[in-house]
Amino acid sequence: MSYRADVMDSAALLPIDIQSNKLTDWLVSRRICDRHWLRDAAEVRRRIAQLAASDSLGQEGVSAELQAALRQPQIHYWHCDRIAEALKKLDSANKSFLFGYSSAVIRELDAIITRRGSCYVADASRLLTKLVQEEAPLLKRQSERTRRRQAECERRKGELAASGAEARAKFAALCRQFGLASAADSDSSGGQQLPLARVRAELIAQAEALPNWFDGACMEAVRGLADALRLYAEFLRQTGGAPESPLCPTLGYLLASGNTTQYEFALGRPPARVEPFRMALPAEFDCPAAGDAAGDGDSTAGDDSGGIDFGDDIDFSAVDEAAGIDFSGIEIADSEDQLGAATADAGEGLEGDGVARGEQARSVLDTLDLRERLLDDLHELDAFYSRLGQELADHSNCVSQAVLSASSAVGEIAAAEPGSRARALIGQLTEPSRQHLMLTRSSPAYLSRLLQRFSSLRDQADKAAAASKLLEQRRRESEDEERDLEQQLAALRAQIKELKKLIESEISQRCDNRRVNIMGEVNAV
Template sequence: MVYFVVRTFTICSSTFTQKRDEYIPIDIHAGKLQDWLVSRRIVNKNWHQSIRDVRSKISNALTDMPAHEGLVQLLKGAHINYFHCKQIIDILKTTEADSKNVFGRYGSQRMKDWQEILKVYEKESLYLAEAAQILVRNINYEIPGIRKQIKHFEQLGDEAEKKIGELQRSETIIFAEYQTSCKQLGIAGENVRQELVTKVGELPQMFSEIAIAVPGLLKAVELYGSFSGNAACLPILRHVATAGNTTVYEFLYSEAPLSIVEPPVKFDVEESVATESGGIDFGDGDGNIDFGDAAIDYGAGDESEVNLEVGDIDWGAPEEPTPDDNEIDFNVSLDESGIVVESDGNAGGVARGDEAYSIFDSPSYREKFINELLELEAFLKMRLYEVSTADSVHILSLSMMDSLPDHDAKSLAQMISHIDAVYCNFNSQQIQHLHQIKHSPKYVDILTSKLKQKLAAVDKLKSTQQSLKEKAENFRQQGVSLKPTLANVIEQTKVLQGQIEEDISKRYKNRDVNLIGANL
């Protein structure tokens, strides 16, 4: 009796355990699904060798398919597996219904091919191993790969847009530099070469405006003369302050010339001028060089033969002068001849060469004028330092300024400010460039080339930006075009995951099966 009770209790306990297990879900990690199927002996571990035959049969069967919209959608962008084959057979049951005989079999070769494929798939659960392989491949490679591509295209688009922003800033900076250079030169920048050549003609007016402020430096010049004990110090500065921006001739000879012959300045307005004449004839014609009227006679003829013997050198001088009607009579008076002899010195002379330039325009005297300005400024700054840092007793005892006019720090500062104003105007970027253009016409080519390089750089930056914009848009479009593909692969993977879970569930009495770790 005791034995019966124990036996009954054991059977009830086993039944309760079995019923309890039916409600426990089966959790399988998606990445280890294939190993799980092999370990449970659901599929053969050598299933890879059999799948090749199935794939070959599927390829042959796809070559002969009926026209059906369902088949087109089913086969579109999908890797055909066992579950697709079952759907294809369901569609063929409709399209191949005419070939069905009285025994319920189909005579269509298409149906036979796909039914054969199903049989091979179902042998040793080959279809489940392949489905697991496709699922793992999609989860581990396909979906992450497409996402990585999309992210990469988006990153390339962002980098291209970032580069466009940098190029825009560079373009703004270079164009601002170009505009600043044009502003310094006083030109609009539309036709740089022509505008620069035209601007050179405004130099005399600019020099005249600067010369107007120079007389205000006379007090400073006199102060420096008193200090140095040389009333003739800073001669060029004194001359400009009293007589203005005269010619170098007038500064040298203290009198204005009757006429001024300034060296001509020739500019090539066009960047490249092809010479129409003046070409070198290398005698490519008939071999004879035509020298025209200036042909050289080398004395090849008999008449021009020169017999040079020892002691027979002909110096070309007549032995005795013979009177001639054209002989000059030196006894004629100057008044009768009409020749006017000028007085001693250069009064009424002609200013030529460097002497024809104004002091501000002459390269050498311009430099001397600047040096005198800086010399005067250095003296005034030293004097201002003495006045500002030492008391009057110290100055009177230690400096050499006892006999100088009385100037306080304020007046000295005003003089220095006046000198700075003259120096800045005289040595401005515009005048420097125009002065070099006038005295070195090739400088206009250099200056024009530099300005055009900035414009060329701006144009190149613009073209690069346009190219980058197109690339960025292309990257964005490629990323967007991959998103439907990603969504389609994810959807197919989810469907396949559900089909695998359902198939495994049937094998374990409809227990819930969960494939975990599939981050879709």
């Protein structure tokens, strides 16, 4: 008998280990709880909900804090017990010897927290399992989702910053290519207010200043080719290859008469009066993003009242399409053909009153088809002098040397190097930005298309900046949401820990005060 008693005493010292996901089944199998505990627990919860919704709580002066505790969705037996104890302390003066407390709320709570059937233990274990297997994982997933959202916002912000910086750099490079003072403003503006209206004004000012360049630096370069044309003609005359028609007629006309008007070029006599040519300007809002007509560069790009999904709804294909500042979207050749045809047609209807107006008032160099003829003459000179230089360098070609030695102009040609001057003038006339400015003088639509290139880059930078602000706002909202979720998770962990201890204590009382350990997921929350 003593041996058996010793064994039983030793067994009483062993702890009871219960897996949290099998806690309810364990309680029923050990007959701690009745098999119909779920039905009894549902009835108890119905009575709790009925009590929480009744007017008796307010009539008996139950505090708002206790009312909120009674209405919480995850209420259990020990909550009701604490609420009843708190109400009993407040209502102790109204307690009678025979009938107990006079408060109907206290009497109802006493009926609710009865230990009959021990359904409250099984209900608490069910609640513990729900908190561990459903509520805690849900909060963790939501918290992880907010962290991923923050990382996605940071990634998208980096991409937008790179896209915006690239667009601003291209805008500044485009301004510098045209020699616009707005380039400095665009470098310092940070992509917030790129001065599109100033760009428009400066482009128009540069286009209107082209006649001064034609009459100044360009004509000076043309006059520097006088000896080249003379030596060319002299060489052909001495070698017997001089054509009957004039050599390089447009270049010869400029050298002889200067940069005259179309009227004088066509009729051979100067006009009695010249009405200055005025550029035809496009409407102020021809440019899609010319909404900042006041010149302050304000932009509302990206100001959308709707939400964003990490900026995924923003189309940045335009940023990639503008990868180079080569004006591929502006077809210079087609514009020159059309404008040249228009210029030729303008020469046929010259005014007979001796007044040069409209297209007739434009200078030779300011006319597209005449400028093309000049370029043909310059290419002819360049080709001649390039070929001549090769012949002079080819000492093995006896026939060429014999022909060249017959010309007295060979020495002058070799010393003057006129081909480089012709190539330099060709480069000045065909410089891309200057070509675009020349075309803007003849076509308002072309100026609008040119401004669209600036506008697209400005809009890309503004969209990137606006989207970046929205992403930063979303990131901050995600941080706030993560903090709230972490606080909820911390409170849930404390609730799980408390409920676990209460259940362990209750089971221990029913199992001869043996130590009880609820194990498994409950300890990994």
